[in-house]
Structures are given as C-alpha cells and as structure tokens.
Amino acid sequence: MKKAGFLIFLTFLGFVAFSFSQEVPFDNEVKEINKRIKRDGYQVGSTLFTGSSSIRLWESLQNDFPDYPIINTGxxxxxxxDLKRHLYPLVLQFKPSRVFIYEGDNDIQAGLTPEEIINDLEQIVLRIQVVDPGTQIFLISAKPSPSRWDKKENYLKLNEEMKAFCEKKEGVEFVDVWDIMIDEKGEPISSIFIEDQLHMNEDGYELWKKVFGRHFPEK
Incomplete structure (x- = not known):
C-alpha cells in the first residue's frame, strides 16, 4: 500500500510539473510587447488599441491620429x-482612457460561435470597467476578408450581436468597419488587401482611418 501511495504521489508531481511547463499561448509575444512599450515610454490616459493582427499591423496608427498618444498592443x-487571459499586461497596466478592441475575426475562423465570442468580450469589458469605470471602450466589428468570405454569415451575425451588446452597455461603443470595406456588389474590396487577401494594405488602413476618425473628438 505504501508503494502504491508513493507511485500515486510521484504521478501527481509529474502532472503538476507538466502543467507548469506548458507555455501559455502568446506569453512570449506579450512579454516582447511590454518590453517594447516600456522601452519607448508611454503616457497614462492614452488611447490603446489591442486585438489581433489587423491592429498589430497598423503601423501608421500614431501618425494617423497625431494629436493623441497611442499605445498599440495588438x-x-x-x-x-487570449486577450481576456492577457488583459492586465496588454491593457490594464497602462491605465488608458480609451480602449479599442479588435477580436472575433480569428474566433469565427476557429469555429467559435458569436455567442461564445460575445461572452469573452463581455468579460473583458467588465474587467476594464471594474478597474476604471470611466474608461471608454470601443468594440470593432469583424472585417470582410476575401479569404474568409465563406464564413460571411457567421461574421455578420457576430457584428450584429456585438452592436446590440454595445447599444445596451454604458461606456461601450461599436465601430463598424464592415460596410466601408464592401463594394457596390456587396463583396469585399480585394484591392485593399495584401496578397493573402486577409490582411490589409495601406489603402485598407486609409479606410479604417476615416471610420476611426469619427471616434476621435477634435482637440
């Protein structure tokens, strides 16, 4: 019996060691983002953009809105x-006054339902507002990418539910980037995307600049 108990104990230790050895998704990237921002410096009360690659690749973001200090943690x-898991190092610790969030695009591609995505976004919003109720939060709609056009209906459903959530949640606004990226035939404008037809080129971000400009009050 003692031997059996010892073996169970060793198995438990092995499980614990295995669990702690597992790398948290995006942990290294989040650490690099923090290192970059702290090296370059930032202002408390900045406008912070976070989310997936459509935010990360917006290289002209600060230049597009020069009157506002911008932090990009895409x-x-x-x-x-993933954002929910890394919310403190990517958002909360920087104490922004405004937060723009682009998540949901990769979620739909991964097979998650709009309801599951909204649930995660709701928890993100709640945590931000608990830390600072005065923080303005903006949820960005999914964009219409040619490479993911087969999931059009899923994206439209997500955008619909995201907009409804924003309308009933105080301090949260909806940013619609879908409509401006659709042509007269109701299809994505392929010329505003790079070769992979998923990520945007400069023309795509120029359109985004027009949309987001409406959410930056004039100084």
Whole structure:
C-alpha cells in the first residue's frame, strides 16, 4: 500500500510539473510587447488599441491620429479568449482612457460561435470597467476578408450581436468597419488587401482611418 501511495504521489508531481511547463499561448509575444512599450515610454490616459493582427499591423496608427498618444498592443493570431487571459499586461497596466478592441475575426475562423465570442468580450469589458469605470471602450466589428468570405454569415451575425451588446452597455461603443470595406456588389474590396487577401494594405488602413476618425473628438 505504501508503494502504491508513493507511485500515486510521484504521478501527481509529474502532472503538476507538466502543467507548469506548458507555455501559455502568446506569453512570449506579450512579454516582447511590454518590453517594447516600456522601452519607448508611454503616457497614462492614452488611447490603446489591442486585438489581433489587423491592429498589430497598423503601423501608421500614431501618425494617423497625431494629436493623441497611442499605445498599440495588438498580437497577431489572437482570439478574444487570449486577450481576456492577457488583459492586465496588454491593457490594464497602462491605465488608458480609451480602449479599442479588435477580436472575433480569428474566433469565427476557429469555429467559435458569436455567442461564445460575445461572452469573452463581455468579460473583458467588465474587467476594464471594474478597474476604471470611466474608461471608454470601443468594440470593432469583424472585417470582410476575401479569404474568409465563406464564413460571411457567421461574421455578420457576430457584428450584429456585438452592436446590440454595445447599444445596451454604458461606456461601450461599436465601430463598424464592415460596410466601408464592401463594394457596390456587396463583396469585399480585394484591392485593399495584401496578397493573402486577409490582411490589409495601406489603402485598407486609409479606410479604417476615416471610420476611426469619427471616434476621435477634435482637440
């Protein structure tokens, strides 16, 4: 019996060691983002953009809105659940006054339902507002990418539910990037995407600049 108990104990220790050895998704990337921002410096009360690669690759973001200090903590390939997991190092510790969030695109591609995504976004919003109720939060709609056009209906459903959530939640606004990226035939404008037809080129971000400009009050 003692031997059996000892073996069970060893098995338990092995399980614990295995669990702690597992790498948390995006942990290294989040550490690099923090290192970069702290090296370059930042202002408390800035406007912070976070989310997946459409945010990470927005290289002209600060230049597009020069009157506002911007922090970009976008991390490519992320889902809402990833942002929820890394919310403190990517958002809360910087004490922003405004937060723009782009998540849901990769979630739909991964097979998650709009309801599951909204649940994660709701928890993210709640945690931000608990820390600072005065923080303005903006949820960005999923964009219409040619490479993911087969999931059009899922994206439209997500955008619909995201908009409804924002309308009933105080301090949260919806940013619609879908409509401006659709042509007269109701299809994505392929010329605003790079070769992979998923990520945007400069023309795509120029359109985004127009949309987001409405959410930056004039100084």
């Amino acid at each position: 991390f490519g390939g992320s889902k809402a659940s």
